[in-house]
Amino acid sequence: MNLESMYQEIILDHYKNPHGRGLREPYDAESFQVNPTCGDEVTLRVALADAKVGDVSYDGQGCSISQASTSVLTDLVQGRTVEEALATMDAFVEMVQGRGQVEPDEDVLEDGVAFAGVAKYPARVKCALLGWMAFKDAVSQAASRAEGATR
């Protein structure tokens, strides 16, 4: 197992120069997620418009994997329909939980394929998923709020 298999250049780039970082207004829902074993945390906000994902903003602290993964997330979900964004999330989750057995689709995951190596490090899978869990939670909150409002 060589080092570069997990710390891909893409991951280090996103870590050093994160995309979309910082909490912004307006937003429809916010989620705070923490990994109790290492203290990594992320607060993520989602704005939805016409069943599409609008601005995704976040702040957090933690290891390169958790912070870079959240940066990649914003590129992958903004401007997509909620359905597409959740399908991308499923593909990402499947890849990092796949113990190295899942061949990622670069057309779907783009920079996200850089996290394929994380799958071989069980202790780090939660790091890679932290931002995605916040996204899933925020989208689900926003959707149920929107549903409540139309009733």
Add this chain to the structure above:
Amino acid sequence: MTTTTAAPFDVETVRKDFPILSRLVHGDKPLVYLDNAATSQKPRQVIDALVEYYEKHNANVHRGIHTLAEEATALYEGARDKMAKFIGAPSRDEVIFTKNTSEAINLVARVLGDAGPGYRVGPGDEIVITEMEHHSNIVPWHQLAERTGATVKWLRLTDEGRLDLSTLDSVVTERTKIVSMTHVSNLLGTINPVDVVVKRAREVGALVLVDASQSAPHLPFDVSALGADFVAVTCHKMLGPTGIGVLWARLPLLQELPPFLGGGEMIELVTMEKSTFAPPPHKFEAGTPPIAEAVGLGAAVDYLTAVGMDAIAAHEHELTRYVIERFAEVEGLRVIGPNTAENRVAEVSFALEGIHPHDVGQILDEQGIAVRVGHHCARPAVVRYGIPATTRASFYLYNTHAEVDALIAGLDRVKRVFT
């Protein structure tokens, strides 16, 4: 006539006794094991003792009258004798085998809530712990306070990682029932002045429990000299198997306090109406105990004694001095805890500017270097120093100067990846 003197300490000779130290990780990288504060590796002598026990002597203890039962009992009780001697216990009956330190502390916290008027912790009473405790010496006291209406109070830390004793007299007062403190911090490596706290506790009539998980494996250790009422030790950190720890306590206390768990082995007489209890130590050892683990512990104690705790402490002190010296050369490295080799052990936590400990640990692992990252189950202290986590390198009798050099080179590699 021959005299026996311990052979001079030679780390290469010691290393040969530990089979795991010769394994490679990640293909061709020699293992550099610097996670000894989490658990120690085991010498061949301990592994052999476990195998021999199961191959030749395995039986349940105390009850049988057949050969194997008598052998197993002699080995199990023999381990108690060895441990009693190792920690300087005035009586073997003061040595209670538990699962680990956590169970030993839980035992004390539970029975103090159940005790008669003399020792009972109740509403209005205070329990004093320190900000550098492992969660195993925090949570049982939170639970006791919750059950009884008592209050938990804290001795705080200084910026350099020592106990702040300036508040000792205002924190430990007539209301204090027990002070529970670690001898050596698993996060900071600090050796605490237990005697100063014991002296204050005596003035106000409080009991003292000392968590010796990180001291008994590394320093010459004597419960009588320490002056505490209870001492908790976990044995897997001192070359023994997992699953066994020791609670030492003064015999009159053990005689007076009620039992912890109920079950087999701990009774005097059971009728349909009630149970009466065996004298210590068996009163506190319900159920089939960790027999093989005790036998392994006995072998570990023999090993440490043969090498010599003074020699081990001296070797580790020199490693501490060296690692502190080398760390000073690493730009952006901040030691969390005393930045000196004095009054500290060879467990050194640090933060590397701008690089998360998980990333530090992962890249060190790729080079075969095993360290611990995270809050080390001492979250209040980590928060105290304004960081989410640390990287901790912790050494033992088999670690070398070359391994310190490997760690420094490893940190250089970490920095090259992230800057």
